[in-house]
Amino acid sequence: MRGASLTRRGWTLVTVAVVLPVLGRVLGLRELTSLGLTALFLCGASILLVAYGPVELEAVRRVVPNRVHAGSPCRVDLHVRNVGIRRSPVVTARDPFDGGRRWARFRLAPLRPGEGCTAAYRVPSDRRGLFNLGPLQVVRTDPLGLVARSADLAEQDSLTVYPRIDRIAALPHTRGADPRGGSVTQPSFGPSGEEFHALRPYVMGDDMRRVHWKSSARTEDLLIRQDELPWQGRATVVVDLRASVHDEASFEAAMSAAGSIATACLSAGIELRLVGTDGVDTEHGVGRGHLDRVLERLAAWEPDPDPEHELVRTLSGVALAKDSSLATITTGRAGPAAIDTAARARRGRRGAVVVVFDDRLMGSAPAPTGTTVVRCAGQNGFAAAWTAAVGPVKVTA
Amino acid sequence: MSTLAPPRSPGVSPAPASQPTPVPAWRRLPWRSPEAKAAPRDDLATFCAFLISLAVALSLGRLFRGTTWLPYGVAAAVLGHVLAWGLRRLGAGLTVASVASPLFSLLVALELVFPQATTYGIPTPFTVQVMGQALTDAQSAFRTAVAPVVPAPGFLVAAVVGVCMCAFLADWAAFRMRTSFEACAPGLALFVFAAALGAKSHRGIAVAAFAAAALVFLIVQRANLDGTQTAWFGGRDRGALPSLLATGAVLGAVAVLGALVVAPRVPGATSKPMLSFKKGAGGSGTGNRSTVSPLVDIQTRLRQYANVDVFTVRSDRPAYWRLTSLDQFNGTIWSSNERYAATRGQLGRDDGGPGAPGGGALVQEVTVSGLSSIWLPGAYRPTAVDGVTGLSYSPGSASLISKKDTSNGLTYTITSEVQNLDPEALRRAPPSVPGRSGLEEDLRRYTSIGGEVTARVRQLASRIGDGQTTPYGKALAIQEHLRSNRFTYSLSAPAGHSGNALDRFLFVTRTGYCEQFAGSYALLARLMGLPARVAVGFQPGAQADGTFAVKDKDAHAWPEVYLEGVGWTAFEPTPSAGNPQAQSYTGVPYTPAAPAGPDSATPATVAPAAPAPGEATPDPSGGAEAEAEAQADPTTGPAEDRWAGLVGAVRAAAPYLAALAALAALAGGSAALVAWDRRSRRRQAGGSAEGRVHVAWEEAMQALATTGVRRRPAETVDELLRRLSLPAGGAALAGIERGTEAHEALRRLGAAVVQTAYTGRSAPARLAEAAEADRATVVGACRRSLRRGARLRSDLDPRPALARLRAGRSRRNRPAPLET
Structure with missing residues (x-):
């Protein structure tokens, strides 16, 4: 526990305690001297009380759930218990959030020895990001709030808020002419159309039914049967992260759009690759684990201030399989040339989608053949614009 | 559950989100201010603020001779805070309160000091004339007065207005501005005024009283503000205020006693002030010295x-x-x-x-x-x-x-x-x-x-x-x-x-x-x-x-x-x-003059020349x-x-007695109306078992209503009983929660009502007797759950009787059905 220190109110009272006796001496009013001394003694007694009064509490924090989509509810449960042998004093508990920019604050009533108390509060999860919670601080003060002493009770926890996800259709034209699906080995075609491809280690989110138990028993590690779909599609999402082309709203909208496209593709069994103009590349992947990695990356991304990063260079650096769809997410500030490059990245083949926020700045040039341009005025209009341009969500029974 | 507040500067506690509370119709007054709020826990803090004003009023006694000032000071403190509290509870805005409080302070001062010059508390031109004269005299005397002075009317008016305004300002700072230390400032100002001009006697008591009152207020107000601005952990605040008060009492006692012991021993405490402003203080012989003209306070001596x-x-x-x-x-x-x-x-x-x-x-x-x-x-x-x-x-x-x-x-x-x-x-x-x-x-x-x-x-x-x-x-x-x-x-x-x-x-x-x-x-x-x-x-x-x-x-x-x-x-x-x-x-x-004692000899009248x-x-x-x-x-x-x-x-005292008599008559009239209503209801039952059961049910419902539990429109008896069986059904409010004798009695009473209402046969007399016994149990439980004041109000509440009267009149005025 840190040392006791005077609060702002305490310093004010100390000042008053010094001024009043001086005034009393000057004006000959012993009452002012007495009041000043009262204030001084009060501060002194409060310092002794707070500095030497024990606060024997322990606390546990639980974040439920610790990964949420923006806008979904998230709650924090705090349990505090008095582990001392005396009744605890009235203390203030403060649980910082988002690096201390925000906090939940409670007054904790006295607890009997061994007694515990649970409180909960809702964390604002309306904005994506990686957030820290805690450490939980308890502040002991005197009854007048003149002196304070704080201590940390519970350690830090983290909360990941994924971008908001809209339910949209997956990227079109991701399959057909690439039976190998971009793989190097030649699969042997089976009757069912699915082919055992490899065994790989288990990652969080894999279906337990696909565990290869014999191999797992041999290696003493969970191994998953990886089937390769010969007609499995591939999609690449390139996100323009440059701070020069984004404002706060458009950046959030871009993250949400990338998350929505990724979720739709991975839900449809399409291998997804996420590429940012800052050089981040998740490589192709599939499954819930890959989706979590993609969403976590989207949650962590911040506008990239590096002026050397360019969208055109990123697009040219992305080696596209010939039947892998490409979604490029940028804004109208990227300029017509960059958007045109993105539209022509498929070299005339179908399957290129360019999502442009703040479309008023992109001009009205017609899109090249085979390219779909989704023009969005803001984040809220993305789902509708995507549906209008790409097509509605396919509902399967 | 609370929600994190929006970003603020560190150290500032966020205000919890609050649900808007529906305002009763009678409180939707045209001058009601939407920002004026009165939290229930403010009442305790209001009382503590009153203690500060009371301590200040008592310290003003050092200005005056004797204890005649005491009732004026206490009355001014009480009335000042009651007015400020009432205006807050009625939702009056600051503008209304700012106008009403000085006006009320003046009225209080006039009624207390010049009761003979007002007409039933209402000032007349004569009152203004008298007050003007008294203030003029007081102003003249103030220049030369040395405390303790005889409380001349002008001084009394000024002191009463001062205490009332102090009460208003303290209330404004504490409960409209939501401050704590600042709310003590008006009282401190008046206290310093009294210290500067008052007699040297009772310094220690005055300081101790003021400091103690201020400490109690500060502790309660801080708990109050923290309670409204910060959520209690787990919604549990049991034992918080007593703990704070107990700790604060120890701290306060140490501080006040220490100050009282040390203050006289501080170097220079007994020396002459560097800046003397007390007229005539300590002078003798050829020094300048002023004092109040003895002619000014002669009426006060004669009267009070x-x-x-x-x-x-x-x-x-x-x-x-x-x-x-x-x-x-x-x-x-x-x-x-x-x-x-x-x-x-x-x-x-x-x-x-x-x-x-x-x-x-x-x-x-x-x-x-x-x-x-x-x-x-x-x-x-x-x-x-x-x-x-x-x-x-x-x-x-x-x-x-x-x-x-x-x-x-x-x-x-x-x-x-x-x-x-x-x-x-x-x-x-x-x-x-x-x-x-x-x-x-x-x-x-x-x-x-x-x-x-x-x-x-x-x-x-x-x-x-x-x-x-x-x-x-x-x-x-x-x-x-x-x-x-x-x-x-x-x-x-x-x-x-x-x-x-x-x-x-x-x-x-x-x-x-x-x-x-x-x-x-x-x-x-x-x-x-x-x-x-x-x-x-x-x-x-x-x-x-x-x-x-x-x-x-x-x-x-x-x-x-x-x-x-x-x-x-x-x-x-x-x-x-x-x-x-x-x-x-x-x-x-x-x-x-006649001697004071009965055994004293009466001197002979001296014959005039x-x-x-x-x-x-x-x-x-x-x-x-x-x-x-x-x-x-x-x-x-x-x-x-x-x-x-x-x-x-x-x-x-006639006006006050008349007002008291009017209040007593009102209360008596209400009690008589309630009693008449009960008798009338039982008389209308006609002695039949069905009627008696019905009356018993009505009275039980009326008793329930006094606790805030009312039968909803279109709610059947069974639905009501089922609702009251639920934990959140409100039965706890009326003291008839499930498992209690009263709950069972209400259930039996409801069954009896249903039985008498829907069976074709006439009910036996023992059913009526049992229903009346159950009614007594339910009514008793409801009364026990009420506080004393609420119980008295429910006993004297004439509204159910008036509602029955109105209902009866409308039934009588209804056109008779056509005979076929």
Whole structure:
């Protein structure tokens, strides 16, 4: 526990305690001297009380759930218990959030020895990001709030808020002419159309039914049967992260759009690759684990201030399989040339989608053949614009 | 569950989100402010804020003499906070409160201080006039007053308004601005004011009371603010406030006791202040010293302190015990500006008189107990004083002052040369002429008049002096005019002796007491060219065993006229008062006051000397002013007058008694209506078992409604019972939660109602008896769940009875069905 220190109110009272006796001496009013001394003694007694009064509490924090989509509810449960042998004093508990920019604050009533108390509060999860919670601080003060002493009770926890996800259709034209699906080995075609491809280690989110138990028993590690779909599609999402082309709203909208496209593709069994103009590349992947990695990356991304990063260079650096769809997410500030490059990245083949926020700045040039341009005025209009341009969500029974 | 607040600067606690509370229709007032809120826990903090105002009001008592101020201060603190609290609870905005509070403070002050000048608490133009005069006097007296002073009406008004405003400002800061330390500032300001001007006594108690009240308020207010601005962990605040209060009590006790012990020992605590602003503090001898004119507080002494012992005089003869004389009149107030010199034993004289002709020496042993004045009383004219040191003497006014703040506690022997004047000798006294007057250059001082004097006052002086050729004749003529039956003695007259007040007294009201009579006399005398001044002191008082016991009711003022060759000569214009030393030449007899004890001997009335032929005939009627005062204040008079006093008190309290009677009648009427409703309901049941069960159910529902649990519209009996069986059904509010006897009784009662309503057969009598027993159980449980006040309100609530009456009337007015 840190040392006791005077609060702002305490310093004010100390000042008053010094001024009043001086005034009393000057004006000959012993009452002012007495009041000043009262204030001084009060501060002194409060310092002794707070500095030497024990606060024997322990606390546990639980974040439920610790990964949420923006806008979904998230709650924090705090349990505090008095582990001392005396009744605890009235203390203030403060649980910082988002690096201390925000906090939940409670007054904790006295607890009997061994007694515990649970409180909960809702964390604002309306904005994506990686957030820290805690450490939980308890502040002991005197009854007048003149002196304070704080201590940390519970350690830090983290909360990941994924971008908001809209339910949209997956990227079109991701399959057909690439039976190998971009793989190097030649699969042997089976009757069912699915082919055992490899065994790989288990990652969080894999279906337990696909565990290869014999191999797992041999290696003493969970191994998953990886089937390769010969007609499995591939999609690449390139996100323009440059701070020069984004404002706060458009950046959030871009993250949400990338998350929505990724979720739709991975839900449809399409291998997804996420590429940012800052050089981040998740490589192709599939499954819930890959989706979590993609969403976590989207949650962590911040506008990239590096002026050397360019969208055109990123697009040219992305080696596209010939039947892998490409979604490029940028804004109208990227300029017509960059958007045109993105539209022509498929070299005339179908399957290129360019999502442009703040479309008023992109001009009205017609899109090249085979390219779909989704023009969005803001984040809220993305789902509708995507549906209008790409097509509605396919509902399967 | 709480939600994180939006980003704020660190250290500022976020306000919790609150659900808007629906406002009842009766509270949707046009002047209601939406931001005005009254949290339930504010009530405790309001009470603690009241404690600060109470401590401040008590500390103001150091300004005033005695405890008369106490009820005014307490009433002002109570009413000020009640008004502020009420305005908050009604949702009045700051604008309304800012207007209402000063207005209410003034009304409270007027009603408390001038109850006789208001009409049922409503001020009239006369009230304003009286208050204006009182404030003017207080303003004049304030410049020279040294506490503790007699609480003159003007001071009382200012103090009551001050306390009320302090209460309002504290309430505003605490509950509208939601501050804690700042809310103590108004009280602290008034406390410092009282400390600066108040007496040195009771410092420790005042500081301890103020500090303790402030600490209690600060603790409660902090808990209150934290409770509203910060959520309690797990919604659990049990034991928080007692814990804070207990810890705060220990801290406060340490701090206050430590301060009280250490403060007197702080270096320089007892030295003189670096900056002295207290008038007259600690002065003696030749230093400058000012004090309030004793003429200002004379009405307060006569009315409020009538029976307070002031001093005793052991003397073989009665006399007017004189304090001082006031020689300057500025049109507003009679005052004095005398030079005092330290004296030891023998006292000089420079009044130009030749000496007392043949009166002899009068030795008085004076013991002052509660005079609360710097002057030492004694008969005119003192020549020697013994038994006390540190005195100063003014030969001009022939008055002695003590070096202390008051002469209380002094015992001394004073020797005076008393006058035994012959009217013939007085008649021979020539007019005072500059250059040939015994007063020499002081003659102008004693004949000048400051300020404006109305023409009719000058004409009156001229008319009175017509035909009088000697100064003595003129002096007697003024006395005769004022003692005539055109003037009435009354202590109810407003205080004051300014030019306007005296004009009003002489021509309009013609009602007053010694202040107006003496002031008018001196003014008229100066207008006639006679050197005159106003002497202030006490009448002889009641004599027993050779000792005159003087009380505040004996306070008196009388004029003195300077007659050449004789000196300052006292006259007596006040009806029902007589100077024992002046009977020979004023013709006014002295009537001794009744002794205090039943065994005391009644002194014989001293016969007045006959007036000389050809002179104005003094009014022989009248007695001691004390008796007239006793009529005004029944508590001071003899036993037979106390009944009259009681009647007067009852008459004064009539408006309040009437209001109380009206309230009692209202409550009685409501109780009668409720009882009638119950009887009527049972009578309508007609004695049938079905009717009795129905009445029992109705009464049970009515009892439930008083606890806030009401049967919803279209809710069947079964639905109601099912709802009340649920944990959140509200049964706990009424004390009939599931598992209790009352719950079972209500369930049985409901079943009985359903049975009697839906079975075709007539119900057995035992069902009705059981239903009535169940009703009693339910009603008892509901009553027990109510607080005492709510129980009383439910007993006296006439609304259900009125609703039944209205329902019955509408049924009667409904058109009859067509007969087929």
